[in-house]
Amino acid sequence: MSTEPILEVKALSLSTKSNQKLVQDVHFSLGRGESLGLVGESGSGKSLTLRSILGLLPSGVEQTGGTIRSDVNSAMVFQDPRGALDPLCPVVKQLAEVVYYRQKLSRKASRVAALELLELLGLPDSLKREDRYPSQLSGGQCQRVVIALALACKPGILLCDEPTTALDVTVQRQIMETIQRLQHELGFAMVFVTHNLAIAATLCSKLCVMKQGQIVEHGDSLSVLQNPQDPYTQMLINSVLPLPKLEGSE
Numbered sequence: 220m221s222t223e224p225i226l227e228v229k230a231l232s233l234s235t236k237s238n239q240k241l242v243q244d245v246h247f248s249l250g251r252g253e254s255l256g257l258v259g260e261s262g263s264g265k266s267l268t269l270r271s272i273l274g275l276l277p278s279g280v281e282q283t284g285g286t287i288r289s290d291v292n293s294a295m296v297f298q299d300p301r302g303a304l305d306p307l308c309p310v311v312k313q314l315a316e317v318v319y320y321r322q323k324l325s326r327k328a329s330r331v332a333a334l335e336l337l338e339l340l341g342l343p344d345s346l347k348r349e350d351r352y353p354s355q356l357s358g359g360q361c362q363r364v365v366i367a368l369a370l371a372c373k374p375g376i377l378l379c380d381e382p383t384t385a386l387d388v389t390v391q392r393q394i395m396e397t398i399q400r401l402q403h404e405l406g407f408a409m410v411f412v413t414h415n416l417a418i419a420a421t422l423c424s425k426l427c428v429m430k431q432g433q434i435v436e437h438g439d440s441l442s443v444l445q446n447p448q449d450p451y452t453q454m455l456i457n458s459v460l461p462l463p464k465l466e467g468s469e
């Protein structure tokens with residue numbers, strides 16, 4: 220696997236128009252097929268950092284410093300899967316539409332590619348019908364469709380903004396396993412934003428821990444977990460709740 224970075228974020232700073240600093244001096248890089256977890260508490264600047272890679276900053280926030288260089292295209296998987304889908308358009312049509320515009324295939328070939336994507340994501344055959352709308356899907360199925368929409372762009376980097384947060388734990392696990400399988404099969408790199416250190420460490424080989432807009436720790440997932448240097452990382456690790464000991468158990 221090539222070690223040449225396909226994404227380099229250097230000294231990234233983001234502020235509001237009134238000059239309130241939101242993200243400061245963020246650095247990281249990503250190699251082909253690599254995965255990086257951005258972890259930290261709510262409001263630490265993870266989503267804004269992720270969005271700036273796509274140039275999708277919300278209004279009122281601007282880049283005030285640093286550079287972002289990417290050699291490949293990126294696609295984003297958002298936190299709220301239902302909100303990311305058009306409720307009035309059949310699922311298969313939404314997918315075919317993205318394939319048509321992003322892969323420049325014919326209408327017929329786009330539909331075939333959309334059907335293949337539904338299969339790749341392990342979605343039921345009933346979703347291939349033209350009368351299946353997002354409201355008829357479970358939360359986990361919606362998230363799979365949103366991942367399929369992102370993959371329809373054939374991204375070199377998949378940007379995931381807490382894609383499992385809105386799901387219950389068993390579905391969370393299934394989606395994580397699906398993402399791992401797809402990354403293995405398709406070879407895309409990934410930046411995965413989450414406040415859950417365990418999820419980030421399971422999915423990603425590298426971690427950046429963010430606090431108040433800055434990266435306080437950066438390294439291989441295993442060494443960050445085994446030997447955290449920053450007190451904030453230590454606090455995050457110690458905050459993972461153990462299962463309670465049952466009475467009578469050893």
Ligand SMILES: Nc1ncnc2c1ncn2[C@@H]1O[C@H](COP(=O)(O)OP(=O)(O)OP(=O)(O)O)[C@@H](O)[C@H]1O
Binds near residue numbers: 235259260279
């Ligand atoms: N459009 C905006 N205008 C002003 N401030 C904003 C805007 N969007 C985000 N912020 C602020 O920027 C900071 C970082 O927000 P961001 O959404 O990146 O945090 P986060 O770490 O992703 O949090 P969460 O895990 O809750 O999504 C927060 O203090 C937030 O209030």
